Amino acid sequence: MIITDEILNAYLDGELTVEEIAEVATQIEKSPELIKRVETMRQYDKTIVRTYHAIDTKPMPDSIMAMLENFPENQKTVLPFKKKPTAPIRSPKWQMAMAASIALFIGFGAGQTLMAPSSETATSAENIMVQQNSGIIGPDNILFSALENHPSATPFTILAGNDTTVIPAMTFRTADNGYCREYSVISQKSSTQNVACRVENTWLLKLSVGTAGQSPSENGLYQTASHLYNPAINSIIQNLIVGDALSADDEAQVMKQNWHQ
Template identity: 30%
Template structure:
C-alpha cells in the first residue's frame, strides 16, 4: 500500500485537493483503517476551531475600533463640502418623523404596527424560539461565505418594514427598526437599522445592503448607547425616535450614499418591488 503523507491527509480535510485527488484518497481511506485514524486529527481540528470561533464574527464591533479607522481621515474630511451628509440624512429623517408626529400616530399606522408586531411573533415562532425562555437574543446575523448577512427577524424587518416602524420579536424582548433607506453610488440599496434588546447593556445599530441574491449583507454592525425602549403608548400616540446618530454609521453612509435618502413614497415603491429598482 502506498504511503500517504500527513500533509495530503490534511489537505483532504481542508478541501485543498482536486476532485481527482479526493477520489484517489477516498479509495485508500475506505480500505485502510489506520489511514482513517491518521486523518481524524485534521478533520477534527478544522471543525472544532471553525465552530469555536464562529460566534465571534457575530459580536458587535466596539465603537473604539471603528473610530480608530475613522480618525485617520483628515484629508477626506477636509475635502468634504458644507454639511456632512450624515447630518443631512439626520435632518431628512427627523423631518419625515415630524410629518407623522406630533402625536400624529394615525389609526392606519397603528393598525400596520399591530400587524408587524404579530408578524414578528410569527417569525419568532418559525425560528422555534417563541416558547423557549431565550437567554440569548435570537440570531439576527448569519454568515454567508466571507460575508455577514441579516437573518431571522432582522432580514424580515429589512424586507418588509417601512423605515421608522418597529418589529418586535423574541416575545417582545427584541425590537428592530429600519431607520432610513438610500441608494448607493454603486446602485445598490442599503438600509440603516437599530436593534434594541431589553436587558442588554447596549443597543446595536447597523447598515445592511441588498444583494442581487435577495439577502441583506451587513456592511456594519456596531454597539450604540442604550435608548429607552420604543413602544406605542396606550393612547395611540407614538414617541418620536431620534436618529441613531452613530458617527461610524454616519461616516459609512456618507461614503456610500448617492443623492439623498429615500422619502416615504420612494421607499414604498422599493418595498412593493422586493427592493429591486422600480422600472
C-alpha cells in the first residue's frame, strides 16, 4: 500500500479497517519520516480541538439564552412545522457522542465504574464507563511496558492475535515535576482513551473513558478512540498539564532517564 496523504488522514481519523490500520501502522513503524509526520499531525489535531473547544469554557451569553427561553411566547405567530415526509431523520454519531459525553460527566469524580443510563439517543453508548483513580499499572501489567518505553504516536501491539493495540498519544509534564501520558487502547470490541501518570516507578490510571462490549465501528469502518474529542479526557489533561506536550526527542530523553528529571 502506498501511503498517500489521504490514507494517512484516514488512518489518523479512524476511517480504515482493522487490517488497513495494521498495514499502515507497519509501514509507519519502518519510516522515521512517517513517524515524525504522524506525530506532528496528531499534535496539530489535538491543538485544533483544544483551540475550538476553548470557547466552551466561556459562559453562554445571557442574551442568547433569554432569546431562546422566551421562545415561542415572544414570537408573533408560531405555526406548526411544515411536513416533509420523505426526508430521513438522521441520527449522527455526534449526537450519540454528545449523549455519551453527558453520561460521562454524570460519573466524573465518582471514582468507580459507572454505566451510563439507557436512553433513546445513547443506544450505542450504553456501555460507556468512567473509571477515575482506579488502578495502578505496575510492571506486571501488560500496559506497563507500552507506557514506560513506547514512543507517542506509534501503535504498540499488546495482545498478539487479539488485535489489541495501545497508541500512546502524548506525554506531558505536571506541576509536581511528574509525567503523565495520554493513550488509547483499541481492540475490535472496545476502545478507550486514558490518562495515566507515573508515580513512584509505576503508572497510576487517572481516567479511562470509552465504549465496551461492542465495536464503535459503523458499516465496517473502525473509529479509533484517539480520534474522538472527549471532554472528560480533555478536562483532566488541562488540569494536569504544565507547558507543552513533550516533543519526540524530549520524550525519548525522559524515557532514557527512567522518567526522572
